[in-house]
Amino acid sequence: RIRPEVSSWAAYGPGLATTLVPSLVAVWVDAHWPRPLLLGAAALVLTVLGARSRLKAPLLMGGCTAALVAVHELAPHVVQVAGLLPRWVPPAAAGVLLLLVGATYERRLREARRLRRAVGRMR
Known part of the structure; x- marks a missing residue:
C-alpha cells in the first residue's frame, strides 16, 4: 500500500x-x-x-x-x-443456548456495537 x-x-x-x-x-x-x-x-x-x-x-x-x-x-x-447422542439432546442444548443468549442480550448487544465501531475505524 x-x-x-x-x-x-x-x-x-x-x-x-x-x-x-x-x-x-x-x-x-x-x-x-x-x-x-x-x-x-x-x-x-x-x-x-x-x-x-x-x-x-x-x-x-x-x-x-x-x-x-x-x-x-x-x-x-x-x-x-x-x-x-439421544434425540432430545440437540433441541435441549439449543433451548439452553437461547436461554443464555437471551439472559445476556443487552451485554452482547453493547459488545456487538463496540466491535462494529472498532472494525469501522480500521482502514
Missing part, C-alpha cells in the same frame, strides 16, 4: 481473494490433511497481522478463511458425536 488514504480492501482485497479463494476451494475438495493445516495457519497469521496493523481486509478475509477451514475440518466429528 503506497498511499495511506487507499482502503485496505482496494489495496489488499484482490490479492488476498486471488490467493485465499482457490486455496479454500482446494481444501474443501482435498481429503488429505496438510493443505487444511497450512491454509488454516496462513489464515491465522493473516488475521493476527490484520488486527495488529488495523487493516480490515486481512483481518476479515483471514478470519473468514480460518472459520471455513475449521468448519470443514470439524464437521465430520460433530456429525459423528451428534449421531451418538
